[in-house]
Amino acid sequence: ILDDPDLKDIDPTVLKHCHAAAATCILEAGKQKADISAISTCLEDCKLDKERIEQFCTEYQKNKDALEILLGSIGRSPLHITDVSWRLEYQIKNNQLHKAYQPSYLVTLNVEKSDSGSHPDVSFSCTMEQLQDLVGKLKDAAKSLERATQM
Amino acid sequence: KLNIGVDTIQHGVEGLVYLLTESSKLMISEVDFQDSINVLGFSDELNKSLLQLYLDNRKEIRSILGELAPRLPSYHSLEWRLDVQLASRSLRQQIKPAVTMKLHLNQNEDQTAQVLQTDPATLLHLIQQLEQALGEMKMNHCRRIVRNMK
Numbered sequence: 001i002l003d004d005p006d007l008k009d010i011d012p013t014v015l016k017h018c019h020a021a022a023a024t025c026i027l028e029a030g031k032q033k034a035d036i037s038a039i040s041t042c043l044e045d046c047k048l049d050k051e052r053i054e055q056f057c058t059e060y061q062k063n064k065d066a067l068e069i070l071l072g073s074i075g076r077s078p079l080h081i082t083d084v085s086w087r088l089e090y091q092i093k094n095n096q097l098h099k100a101y102q103p104s105y106l107v108t109l110n111v112e113k114s115d116s117g118s119h120p121d122v123s124f125s126c127t128m129e130q131l132q133d134l135v136g137k138l139k140d141a142a143k144s145l146e147r148a149t150q151m
Numbered sequence: 152k153l154n155i156g157v158d159t160i161q162h163g164v165e166g167l168v169y170l171l172t173e174s175s176k177l178m179i180s181e182v183d184f185q186d187s188i189n190v191l192g193f194s195d196e197l198n199k200s201l202l203q204l205y206l207d208n209r210k211e212i213r214s215i216l217g218e219l220a221p222r223l224p225s226y227h228s229l230e231w232r233l234d235v236q237l238a239s240r241s242l243r244q245q246i247k248p249a250v251t252m253k254l255h256l257n258q259n260e261d262q263t264a265q266v267l268q269t270d271p272a273t274l275l276h277l278i279q280q281l282e283q284a285l286g287e288m289k290m291n292h293c294r295r296i297v298r299n300m301k
Contacts, residue, residue: 033244071242078251081269084277086284090296096219099178101300103293105284106223111267122265124256126226128288134229135281141231141250142278145271148233148248 029060030067036060079122083110105131174205175212224258234268250274 007015029039036057043053087106093099108123126134153160174184184205188198229252236247254265269277287293 031242033242068242072239072245072247074241075239077249078266078268081267081273081277083273084280086281088284088287088293090293090300092300097176097213097216100217101297102217103288103297107226107281107284109267122254122267123223124226124254125223128285130226131281131285134226135278135285137229137231138274138278138281141233141252142271142274144233145248145250145274 026060026067027071030064030071033068079111079113081109082112084108085110103128107131107134170201171205171208171212172216175209176216178209178213181206222259224256224263227255227257227262229254 025042028034034042039057039060040053043056048056085108089104089106091100091102091104104125104127106123106125108121110121170188174187179187181202184202185198188201193201231250231252234249234251236245236249238245248271249268250271251266251268254267256263256265
């Protein structure tokens with residue numbers, strides 16, 4: 001904003017105040033999920049004229065959804081799983097044991113943390129039975145999700 | 152009680168251990184085992200006892216040796232819970248479903264638990280991917296390899 005040619009005649013401190021005020025107003029409105037009439041009333045109380053209020057509200061309406069998504073994504077949560085990769089391997093021998101024929105799965109859960117950059121992925125190995133147990137439990141979770149949405 | 156020096160006993164035990172672990176590791180046949188120990192020049196009776204010792208304990212030794220191989224943490228169990236976020240400091244009046252899970256893993260006798268979360272869409276994706284993984288074992292390719300490598 002400070003570099004905008006249209007605004008260069010205005011005192012930068014005033015500009016900053018305006019920007020901060022506008023931002024605060026928008027964020028509060030977004031946080032409370034305020035509707036247009038509530039915003040208009042609030043702006044009227046601040047002695048803004050009708051034309052300005054209308055302009056503000058129109059712009060707000062246009063960006064409301066994006067704003068809500070942004071606000072909703074702020075906050076802490078446990079590590080979030082974004083993807084999974086797997087590998088099926090068949091062990092033939094190792095230096096402790098020859099002829100150790102054994103299939104095993106190597107599963108990696110790609111994980112993302114909301115605030116800091118990234119986080120080491122969670123990897124583990126499992127047998128076919130263990131993987132079946134894991135998938136069974138995940139399916140139980142999915143089923144109860146489905147039931148919850150039908151309530 | 153045996154009237155032999157400590158060192159001799161120690162060497163004896165070590166020798167026995169080496170003999171049994173190497174034989175079990177390589178999974179050698181009875182004939183090969185017998186041939187190998189015949190070279191040592193022991194009595195027939197001793198050879199027979201050694202062979203019996205080998206055959207009796209070989210399975211257990213192999214399973215213990217199997218534990219020594221390099222490993223990643225292995226799956227133990229999973230707990231899950233369905234959550235719905237209703238509001239947060241930055242946004243009120245939300246309905247955000249999430250599945251929170253506690254993954255229990257074993258690493259070298261320690262159990263670790265990790266709390267993870269995912270959204271419904273990713274959950275379904277995870278299920279689909281892992282079911283595909285399970286399906287692979289039943290495919291012809293894997294079956295052929297398992298059969299031919301015994």
